[in-house]
Amino acid sequence: MQTTLDDQQALAELNLSRVRPFQLREYPGLIRLCSILLFLAIWEYYGRGVDPIFLSYPTAIARAAVQVTASGELGQQFLLSMKAFVIGFGSAIVLGIGVGLLMGRYRLAQYLLDPYMYAMDATPRVALIPLLLLWFGLGIWSKVAIVFLSGLFPILINTFSGVKTVSGSLVEIGQAYGAKEGQIFRKIIAPATLPFIMAGVRVGVGRAVVGIITAEMFTAVTGLGAMLIVYSSSFATDKLFVPIILLALLGVALTEVVKALQSWLAPWKESERAESE
Amino acid sequence: MLEIRHLSKVFFERNDPRRSGLVALHDISFQVQGNEFICLLGPSGCGKTTLIRIAAGLLRADKGEVLVNGRPVIAPGRDRCMVFQNFGLLPWRTVMENVEFGLEIEGGPREERRRICQKYIELVGLQGFESYFPHQISGGMQQRVGIARALSKEPDILLMDEPFGAVDAQTREQLQEELMKIWATTNNTVLFVTHSIDESIYLADRVIVMKPRPGRIREEVKIDLPRPRWAVDVRADPRFAQLRTRIRELLRG
Numbered sequence A: 001m002q003t004t005l006d007d008q009q010a011l012a013e014l015n016l017s018r019v020r021p022f023q024l025r026e027y028p029g030l031i032r033l034c035s036i037l038l039f040l041a042i043w044e045y046y047g048r049g050v051d052p053i054f055l056s057y058p059t060a061i062a063r064a065a066v067q068v069t070a071s072g073e074l075g076q077q078f079l080l081s082m083k084a085f086v087i088g089f090g091s092a093i094v095l096g097i098g099v100g101l102l103m104g105r106y107r108l109a110q111y112l113l114d115p116y117m118y119a120m121d122a123t124p125r126v127a128l129i130p131l132l133l134l135w136f137g138l139g140i141w142s143k144v145a146i147v148f149l150s151g152l153f154p155i156l157i158n159t160f161s162g163v164k165t166v167s168g169s170l171v172e173i174g175q176a177y178g179a180k181e182g183q184i185f186r187k188i189i190a191p192a193t194l195p196f197i198m199a200g201v202r203v204g205v206g207r208a209v210v211g212i213i214t215a216e217m218f219t220a221v222t223g224l225g226a227m228l229i230v231y232s233s234s235f236a237t238d239k240l241f242v243p244i245i246l247l248a249l250l251g252v253a254l255t256e257v258v259k260a261l262q263s264w265l266a267p268w269k270e271s272e273r274a275e276s277e
Numbered sequence B: 001m002l003e004i005r006h007l008s009k010v011f012f013e014r015n016d017p018r019r020s021g022l023v024a025l026h027d028i029s030f031q032v033q034g035n036e037f038i039c040l041l042g043p044s045g046c047g048k049t050t051l052i053r054i055a056a057g058l059l060r061a062d063k064g065e066v067l068v069n070g071r072p073v074i075a076p077g078r079d080r081c082m083v084f085q086n087f088g089l090l091p092w093r094t095v096m097e098n099v100e101f102g103l104e105i106e107g108g109p110r111e112e113r114r115r116i117c118q119k120y121i122e123l124v125g126l127q128g129f130e131s132y133f134p135h136q137i138s139g140g141m142q143q144r145v146g147i148a149r150a151l152s153k154e155p156d157i158l159l160m161d162e163p164f165g166a167v168d169a170q171t172r173e174q175l176q177e178e179l180m181k182i183w184a185t186t187n188n189t190v191l192f193v194t195h196s197i198d199e200s201i202y203l204a205d206r207v208i209v210m211k212p213r214p215g216r217i218r219e220e221v222k223i224d225l226p227r228p229r230w231a232v233d234v235r236a237d238p239r240f241a242q243l244r245t246r247i248r249e250l251l252r253g
């Protein structure tokens, strides 16, 4: 294009200084790192003075982390939690999106199913744990069920209301070009709803993690939740911090994954966001 | 050939025929010959969009019918393409992918599709912007995408609903001229909705002047200005001024 050439010339004529002055706020990573290091230092300093039953301190926690990792305990329990998480959340995504799309597009499906959707969503998931344990036992399947139910409704409801807000004019574009129902679904409704779906997945991830940990704390048999109960009842506070920190990291990592997925699947939304910032 | 026969359309409150109704169109009839450029002109709310949506097959009429080459229109078809008042682009598709949409729905080989669409992207002057998303280009450019998408299907009939309504005056005149040049090569039948008197005179062979409440045809005005109209400044032609005065009176009375 010609225009780039003219821009370059105009830029050269203006002869602006191309040196950027140093500004601390342009290095967010550095600022965050300093903040974390400072926090750890203060914690270390004051933590050493507190009874280890109530509060541990970073180096002790690190030592405990090495210990439980080396013994293989952490890895094993982590995998047990994650297995249930992946199965449960995977099915929540598939079913949530599928049923949400159908309910949003077809009134019949909506009116048939929305009483259950709202009722189930309003019920605190924790209240279901005893029942699920009764049905599925102490093994992995009760955890899968709770993860599924925790993750399902945010995804389902977001997908559903996403389809509802897809304006009729978008659908009309498809119709005007002779798109069949299946094509309208795939080429119009699904992409238009994608940002809503991803928002639902993001909420669902958080709820599902809460769900699985709660279930594991209840049964105290396997998983990170069980480790929490075991260490706290034996007053091993330094070890208790290990699964807590791992869960925090897991939460951050999952959110980042969903964010990355969001910008990969919906790049047009990404650049809109970047511009409005 | 496009024929509109005794078309009427009523919109009921909340789609319920027991409630009060608004007569959007009342007994509209006219014919458009092949390769003819017709403008529908009228104030806001006189049913222009409603009429063009019925012609596109997106909306059912309550009385009367639309015939294309003698066959009644019941659904959208590949012989007609619509350019929307609000551009009608899909925000998640790039310029190229938006232009491709029409042919993609039809199926057919991808390379072929690309080639045709590339041709029309160049025709509307958007080369270099194929990979831009709609929100990254200007309103005038967005509307060119909409036009290229409709042209890429090489329809017999082009239905254009105020395509230049949302762009500034200069861009608008530029787009009008480009449309005239494109039309000179493609020679489709065009039904073009506008509420600008000058635009209708510049573009049309005939202007159909409508009036609201209920939407009816007020009169047809033949535009006997020579073509091509971009070669000389046709807007400065005394005949142009006469037509403008005449149409303005029709709209007022």
Ligand SMILES: Nc1ncnc2c1ncn2[C@@H]1O[C@H](COP(=O)(O)OP(=O)(O)OP(=O)(O)O)[C@@H](O)[C@H]1O
Residues within 6 Å of the ligand: B011, B012, B022, B024, B042, B043, B044, B045, B046, B047, B048, B049, B050, B051, B195
């Ligand atoms: N889907 C609809 N439901 C109810 N009323 C409608 C609907 N579409 C249009 N109308 C009514 O029909 C009348 C004609 O509308 P239409 O959109 O065809 O006008 P228009 O001539 O295209 O106006 P404009 O120049 O503002 O685009 C208006 O009074 C409008 O309120």
Ligand SMILES: [Mg+2]
Residues within 6 Å of the ligand: B048, B049, B050, B085, B161, B162
């Ligand atoms: Mg309109």
